[in-house]
Amino acid sequence: MTRGERAVAIAAPISIVVAWQVAVSTRLLNPGLFPPPSAIAASFWAYATSGELATNTVWTLSRLVVGTLVGGIPGTLAGLAMGMNRWVRAYGTPVIALLYPIPKIAILPLLYFIFGTGEWAKYAAVAIGVFFLMAINTEAGVRQIDPIYVDVARAYRIRPTSFYFRVLLPGALPNIYAGMKLSIGIAIVLAVAAEFQLTRVGLGFAIFNAQQLLDVDRLYAALVAVSLLGFGLTYALDLTERFAIPWRRRR
């Protein structure tokens, strides 16, 4: 990114906030539904200083992290297996094609039946969404590996475990990262949606609670928190990508 591009990138959200503020103060937007950014900022500040923001964020984050691990690791392994073995692929492809289109939010009630009111229902919701994205992207990643690498591995009689973890896994890593970036998005959707019910903590609960109290400012403040959480996670992932895929750094 050049300096100019960076400046534009920083100015973009600021310009939208300013435009919003102007639109509300000139009554172009209804302040009852679209409170001015200054009011949202004040509510956010109160939310933060009360300690609720930190508590809710930590709870949501824990559901994101546990759910992502529980779904992402098996998803990646399933994708590797499907990518390298045509029988596993023949079995898995129709199963994924049938299950993936089901809106994950639609199975939340079922998850509450299965896992009860505890944390595992929330973990499961996140895990299911992440599982499919990781399986699909990892499989695509394995299948786009240049066949020359498979030839080299065969020519030098590379052992199966080495082939799996030192050829297929790193070869698929760029796609696995693409899957992880998409996963952050779906994981936040599912974690927040799962927090609308049967919990008293989390950013999803904060949104739901603000709706019940007709506190629009607080509702926006919670949305800002969700946005920042997603932004932070994506940024952190981008940082790790440079260390995980050093051979791509130059491109």
Next chain:
Amino acid sequence: MAAISVEHLSKQYPTGTLALSDINLTIADGEFVAIVGPSGCGKSTLLRIMAGLDTATDGQIAFTDAGADAPSGLPSAVVFQEQSLFPWMRVDANVAFAFDSLGLPKDVVARRVAEQLDIVGLTKFARAYPHELSGGMKQRVAVARAFAVDPPVLFMDEPFGALDEQTRVGLAGELMRLWERTRKTVVFITHGIEEAITLADRVVVLSTPPGSLKAIVRIDLPRPRDPVAIRGDARFGAYVVQIWELLR
């Protein structure tokens, strides 16, 4: 004693195309054989079948057990055309990866990798990633990887084909020195007639299509050979003309 004998070998693709037709070829232990032919004549397919990366439809290949005196080694190694180094492994790890199935102690592998990188003059680049190397350096690493495991047979599939002429001649010289010291059995695929004459004891000429064996030309040029000086030999020019005539 023949190291490799190919008998009545044919390859037909599932689409019905005949790629190779009744190839008969005997390669002696320690011999350097180059295979030339027009593109699409199946010379790479022939090498892949010999290296066990592809299967023949008919005929057979027999190897004499040259590996019996080196029980813990690979029977053969392959140097591919280009981009065969793993981009996610550093140079030394790429070479060491060739030892994966051999179960040697780590320090033994590290020593052999270091020795081989020293021979090809890339010690300074041991910790570099392949994308930091030039095309010629990458192929030197690929050659080092093959020689490091010290196999009795070496298959080379147009290893210098993607390089510029100058680098190509330089690497041919390095390969000559390595080979004259180790005397492995080498099967070398190339579309460069001069490269084949420079390197080989015999040049196998394939015709197209489908690939069948047209002629075998014995190259009676003295060794050690220098890839530049050898071009001044009158016989070199005669071989070039002879092989061109065969390909016409």
